[in-house]
Structure formats: structure tokens, C-alpha cells
Amino acid sequence: MRRSLLxxxxxxxxxxxxxQPMCEPIAARCEKHIATNFIPDGQFYRALLQGDEMxxxxxxxxxxxxxxxxxxSGDSDGVLVFNVYDDARNLLYTNRExxxxxxxxxxxxxxxxxxxxxxxxxxxxxSGCAVMLIGFKQ
Amino acid sequence: xxxxxxxxxxxGLGLGILLSSCGGxxxxxxxxxxxxxxxxxxxxGTQVLAIGGRSFGxxxxxxxxxxxxxxxxxxxxxxxxxxxxxxxxxxxxxxAILLGMYGADLAYVTVHRDGQRSLATMQAIEKLASxxxxxxxxxxxxxxxxxxxxxxxxxxxxxSGVAFRAADQYLKNNDRDDVSALVLAxxxxxxxxxxxxxxxxxxxxxxxxxxxxxxxxxxxxVQLLGAAELDDRSTTIHKAMKELKxxxxxxxxxxxxxxxxxxxxxxxxxxxxxxxxTISEDKLSAIKAKVDSIRNLILA
Numbered sequence: 001m002r003r004s005l006l007x008x009x010x011x012x013x014x015x016x017x018x019x020q021p022m023c024e025p026i027a028a029r030c031e032k033h034i035a036t037n038f039i040p041d042g043q044f045y046r047a048l049l050q051g052d053e054m055x056x057x058x059x060x061x062x063x064x065x066x067x068x069x070x071x072x073s074g075d076s077d078g079v080l081v082f083n084v085y086d087d088a089r090n091l092l093y094t095n096r097e098x099x100x101x102x103x104x105x106x107x108x109x110x111x112x113x114x115x116x117x118x119x120x121x122x123x124x125x126x127s128g129c130a131v132m133l134i135g136f137k138q
Numbered sequence: 139x140x141x142x143x144x145x146x147x148x149x150g151l152g153l154g155i156l157l158s159s160c161g162g163x164x165x166x167x168x169x170x171x172x173x174x175x176x177x178x179x180x181x182x183g184t185q186v187l188a189i190g191g192r193s194f195g196x197x198x199x200x201x202x203x204x205x206x207x208x209x210x211x212x213x214x215x216x217x218x219x220x221x222x223x224x225x226x227x228x229x230x231x232x233x234a235i236l237l238g239m240y241g242a243d244l245a246y247v248t249v250h251r252d253g254q255r256s257l258a259t260m261q262a263i264e265k266l267a268s269x270x271x272x273x274x275x276x277x278x279x280x281x282x283x284x285x286x287x288x289x290x291x292x293x294x295x296x297x298s299g300v301a302f303r304a305a306d307q308y309l310k311n312n313d314r315d316d317v318s319a320l321v322l323a324x325x326x327x328x329x330x331x332x333x334x335x336x337x338x339x340x341x342x343x344x345x346x347x348x349x350x351x352x353x354x355x356x357x358x359x360v361q362l363l364g365a366a367e368l369d370d371r372s373t374t375i376h377k378a379m380k381e382l383k384x385x386x387x388x389x390x391x392x393x394x395x396x397x398x399x400x401x402x403x404x405x406x407x408x409x410x411x412x413x414x415x416t417i418s419e420d421k422l423s424a425i426k427a428k429v430d431s432i433r434n435l436i437l438a
Contacts, residue, residue: 020311023311024311027307031300036296037292039198039200039292039295039296039299040198040296040299040300040302040303041195041197041198041299041303042198042241042298042299042302042303042306042325043195043196043302043303043306043322044303044306044307044310045146045193045195046146046310047144047145047146048144049144051142052142053142053143053144054142054143054144055143055144055145055146055193056143056145056146056193057145057146057193057194057195058193058194058195058354058358059194059195059197060195060197060351060352060354060355061409062197062201062205062348062351063413065201066406086393086395086411087393088393088395090395092398092407092409092411093398093400093407093409098402098405101405103405104405104406104407105404105405105406105407106406106407106409107406107407107408107409108409109408109409109410109411109412110410110411110412110413111347111348111351111413111415112393112409112411112413113354116195118146130146132146133303134195135299136198136200136201138201138204
């Protein structure tokens with residue numbers, strides 16, 4: 001029992017300690033998905049996920065803009081599943097239906113508030129750093 | 139079954155909860171605001187913030203600058219923050235907020251193709267960023283690259299977006315989420331000031347909509363600041379922003395869902411839902427007065 005508890009504490013502690021080096025290469029890879037015709041929104045979104053944990057953040061998408069959402073984790077593309085919901089919890093987009101696409105564009109006609117959720121694809125990773133980046137163009 | 143939630147920009151929440159449940163490292167749990175905010179110290183100096191399990195993205199000031207230009211408002215350089223202010227501020231909070239305001243100004247002067255002012259603003263940002271130990275994002279090479287591309291608006295906006303993102307990444311990697319939140323707050327206040335200062339805004343429906351559409355963003359900012367460790371100065375600004383949020387409560391946004399359309403080949407989903415914003419003349423005046431007051435507070 002004591003050993004189990006020790007592992008329960010030690011494994012996530014080690015993950016937290018190594019979070020920064022773990023996230024850096026993922027962020028560098030993810031940046032490449034924000035093509036040069038998109039302007040980065042100036043923010044860095046990341047979370048350390050384990051198992052079926054879900055990370056989320058709220059965002060306002062302005063009408064007349066096209067947003068590029070890039071979502072990355074692990075050593076290669078396709079590890080992070082992300083969903084976009086409106087405030088009424090209508091699913092607007094999920095990359096699960098597109099082979100866990102590492103990026104997707106959202107062309108927004110009218111301004112709306114959305115929630116972006118992300119979780120690891122359990123068939124590809126049990127834990128890891130999730131990075132999301134956003135760019136836009138008019 | 140519902141998935142357990144964590145929030146973006148933070149690390150180690152699961153660890154904090156786990157340690158707590160195991161009777162491990164002591165943790166601090168505080169409710170500093172009306173919103174459910176948990177702060178865990180997971181050890182190793184890692185501060186973890188969970189805002190009701192939710193984090194927030196704040197729209198780029200560049201988008202507001204584009205909206206101002208599209209509305210045809212006259213370019214007024216005098217509306218921007220005095221560039222010598224950066225030399226005068228000493229506290230980290232003031233420096234962070236001012237950095238955000240300069241970011242809003244940089245977007246404004248760049249989309250209006252004022253190259254000289256863009257460069258001067260970037261130089262002011264570089265100096266201020268150095269005080270905040272953000273030279274990894276804004277260094278001399280960045281300024282030189284900016285200078286070499288003064289004729290390309292898109293390049294300048296992209297450079298500044300990349301630099302602010304690098305700064306945000308550095309701050310979050312180094313447990314300085316508080317500074318990150320203050321930079322975002324400064325950028326937002328600066329953008330609102332630039333939008334509201336021209337009387338023509340009151341008769342431009344697109345800009346009125348854009349102002350009303352800031353309601354959720356302001357709510358998110360107030361929550362981000364509520365979760366941060368603030369000094370007296372920034373606590374005063376946070377309080378003023380909460381008062382501004384009260385003014386925004388009267389803004390009505392009506393949203394109607396429409397099914398999105400996806401073009402797989404273009405890797406694009408078209409979101410066609412509609413929304414309308416209602417904001418009264420009186421409320422607009424109240425919002426403008428409060429934004430002015432917050433800006434004056436910052437620049438005092």
C-alpha cells in the first residue's frame with residue numbers, strides 16, 4: 001500500500017518537475033501549425049494531463065475573422081483531441097472526426113463565445129503536456 | 139461519464155490534489171474572489187491556479203485595432219500611451235500593465251501604418267520587457283528585425299504576436315501567471331481606450347457591437363486577476379475592473395445557433411451562428427467613463 005501511495009505521488013511529481021522541458025518541444029512543434037498568414041494571439045495555453053483529464057478554456061471569437069487552432073501533445077501530431085462548443089454546449093467542431101487533426105481553421109461569421117476542450121487520445125498517450133495555440137486572420 | 143477537468147496554462151493541479159488526499163505537502167486553499175478559485179502550492183515552487191476548472195483566452199489587441207481601422211475612425215497618435223512612461227514606472231505590476239498597454243498601442247499604430255511610431259513603441263516595449271526579465275521575447279534582435287520590416291504591416295503584427303506569445307510562455311513556465319494576467323489586462327484596457335475615445339464610435343454599429351462583445355472577455359480578465367497574487371496597486375485596478383464588469387452586465391447579447399458547415403479539403407469549419415448586441419447610449423457613456431478612469435489609475 002505504501003509503495004502504491006509513493007508511486008501515486010512520485011509519478012505526477014516527476015511530471016510536474018519535468019513539465020517545462022516536456023512542454024517546450026511540443027510548443028515548438030505546435031508553432032509550426034500557425035502558418036505565416038495567421039497572426040498569433042499572443043498567448044500560450046498549456047496543461048498537464050493525465051489519463052482522461054480534460055483541459056478547457058473560454059474564448060471570444062470575433063465575427064469576420066478566421067481562427068487557426070493548433071493542438072499538440074506527445075511526440076507527434078494527432079495525440080490531442082479537441083472540441084469547440086458554443087455557450088449552449090452545441091458542438092461546433094471536433095478534430096476527432098478528422099483523424100485528430102493537429103490544426104483546424106474556424107471561419108466565424110458572427111461573434112460568439114466558445115469553450116475549447118482538450119484531452120489526450122487514450123490510445124496514444126496516458127499522460128503528457130497539452131499545448132494549444134491560436135492565430136487569426138481578417 | 140464526465141471527464142475530470144483541469145485548466146490550460148497551469149500545471150500540476152492533479153499533483154496538488156493527490157498530495158492533499160495523501161496528506162502530503164501542505165497546500166493553501168483560498169477563495170479570493172466571488173468566483174471559485176483554488177490555489178494549490180504543489181511544492182517545488184509551482185503555483186497552480188484553477189478558476190472553476192476553466193481558463194480564459196483574451197482576444198488580441200490587433201483584432202480591435204483592425205476593427206477601428208475598418209470603421210474608418212481617424213488615426214489619433216495622441217491617444218496612445220506616452221512612451222516615456224515606461225522609464226518612470228518601477229513596480230512589477232505597473233510595468234506588466236504598461237507592457238500590455240504598449241502592446242495595444244503597437245497594434246493600433248501598426249495597422250494605421252505609422253512606421254516610426256511602431257518602431258518607437260517596440261523600442262519602449264523592449265526596455266520595459268527587460269525590466270520584467272522578458273528579454274527572451276523582446277530583445278535587440280527583435281527590434282532590429284522589426285525595423286527591417288517596417289514596410290510590411292503583416293510581418294510587424296506577426297512579429298509582435300510571436301513575441302508576446304513567447305513572453306507569455308516564459309511567464310507561465312516560470313510561475314509568473316500573475317504578470318501574464320496583468321499584461322493581458324493592460325492590453326485590454328488600452329484597446330478599449332483606443333476604441334472608446336473617438337466620439338464617432340457611438341454612431342458606428344460595428345464598433346458598438348465590438349465593445350459589447352467584450353463582456354465575456356472582461357469577465358474572464360476579472361477572474362484571472364482574482365486568481366492572481368496582486369499588490370495594492372493592481373488590487374485597486376482589479377476592483378475598478380470589477381466595477382466596469384457591473385456596467386457591462388446591462389449589455390445584452392442574443393445568440394442563435396446555426397449548424398456549422400465543414401469543408402474537409404480546406405480544413406475549415408464555417409461557424410454561421412448569429413448574434414446581436416444591445417448596448418444603450420447611457421451604458422456606453424458609463425463604460426467609457428469607467429475605462430477612462432481605469433486608464434488614468436494605471437498612468438497615475
